[in-house]
Amino acid sequence: MTTASRLRLGALYVTVVAVWGTTWIAMRAAVATVPPITASGLRFAIAFPLLAVVVARRPGVRLRYPSGRGRLLVLVTLGYFTVPFALMTAGAAAVPSGLAAVLFSSVAILIVVLSVPVLGARISRRQAAGAATAFVALVALIAAQAGFEGAAHPLGALALLAAAAMHATVYVVLKRDAGGISALTLNALPMGLAALLLCGAGIVLEHPRLEAVSGPSILALGYLGAVASVAGFLAYFALLQRLGPIPLSLVFVLFPAIAQVAATLTGEAPMGATSLVLLAVVLAASLSALSGSNPAPHAARGTGRLRLRPASTRA
Numbered sequence: 614m615t616t617a618s619r620l621r622l623g624a625l626y627v628t629v630v631a632v633w634g635t636t637w638i639a640m641r642a643a644v645a646t647v648p649p650i651t652a653s654g655l656r657f658a659i660a661f662p663l664l665a666v667v668v669a670r671r672p673g674v675r676l677r678y679p680s681g682r683g684r685l686l687v688l689v690t691l692g693y694f695t696v697p698f699a700l701m702t703a704g705a706a707a708v709p710s711g712l713a714a715v716l717f718s719s720v721a722i723l724i725v726v727l728s729v730p731v732l733g734a735r736i737s738r739r740q741a742a743g744a745a746t747a748f749v750a751l752v753a754l755i756a757a758q759a760g761f762e763g764a765a766h767p768l769g770a771l772a773l774l775a776a777a778a779m780h781a782t783v784y785v786v787l788k789r790d791a792g793g794i795s796a797l798t799l800n801a802l803p804m805g806l807a808a809l810l811l812c813g814a815g816i817v818l819e820h821p822r823l824e825a826v827s828g829p830s831i832l833a834l835g836y837l838g839a840v841a842s843v844a845g846f847l848a849y850f851a852l853l854q855r856l857g858p859i860p861l862s863l864v865f866v867l868f869p870a871i872a873q874v875a876a877t878l879t880g881e882a883p884m885g886a887t888s889l890v891l892l893a894v895v896l897a898a899s900l901s902a903l904s905g906s907n908p909a910p911h912a913a914r915g916t917g918r919l920r921l922r923p924a925s926t927r928a
Contacts, residue, residue, distance in 0.1 A: 622855055625848045629864055632845035634871025637713045638879055639841065640705035642833035646826050648819035649702040652834060654811030657694065659838025661805035667797065667847065674795045676802055685791060689799060693783040694807035697776035704776065707769025709881055711873030712758050715895060716773040721865040722747050722902055723781030731785045743902030750894040757888045796850050804842070862903035866896045
């Protein structure tokens with residue numbers, strides 16, 4: 614690998630970690646004056662046209678799903694974009710940014726766990742121990758933040774964990790059923806459909822008032838749409854093509870740490886000593902679970918392009 618290639622790879626890596634780490638602050642800023650369902654819809658309404666242009670410029674990549682994949686389109690539209698991102702945006706309003714990033718990073722561990730019953734994959738004892746330790750420490754971290762440190766609302770934490778579980782489920786289903794479909798195709802059209810569904814639901818359920826929307830919320834929505842949902846996705850997709858599982862797994866350890874630092878720098882109260890220790894345990898155990906090798910599943914179908922690790926967009 615040439616020096617220029619290494620520099621490009623490093624730039625992509627830094628981009629993904631920085632974008633994923635700062636997404637949560639942007640979510641909190643967006644929902645300060647925009648209701649969460651509406652905010653999620655506007656985010657995708659900004660992102661979809663930009664991503665559609667990228668698709669149009671990529672030879673051999675189509676916006677529409679292949680014939681006979683309608684159920685997969687519905688699954689990604691509802692189970693990856695519409696419901697989870699509404700939960701994520703609502704959860705981000707009730708949970709500190711650093712903790713929100715940690716909660717959602719559990720999607721990587723859930724993928725490892727769900728791959729066993731869904732894909733017939735095998736995981737090592739070290740991976741199983743790492744996943745179990747990460748979940749126990751995560752529960753303790755939520756209890757600390759919602760209890761004696763009082764920084765997080767339990768329902769907000771549950772919303773983020775539910776979103777992570779839905780994302781993990783969609784990932785393993787795509788691993789099984791979506792071989793040969795470009796990641797751009799998998800995400801672009803569902804993102805546009807989710808924008809329509811979420812904006813429509815927001816109008817009916819939340820009655821957003823345009824005059825109440827602040828400048829910071831508009832800037833945050835622009836960042837979430839153009840940067841987090843487009844630039845972050847394209848950078849991560851490029852990393853998927855170039856990196857092995859261990860360095861890619863580090864993304865899920867680094868971006869929650871970056872989110873915690875960014876939250877503190879922007880004025881949020883830092884985690885207490887107990888929570889910081891638990892955070893370190895969660896991240897270290899997650900890395901242990903993610904960095905092990907996964908033997909190929911016994912009966913997985915359609916395993917062409919997608920990997921066992923996350924192969925789609927970011928938060």
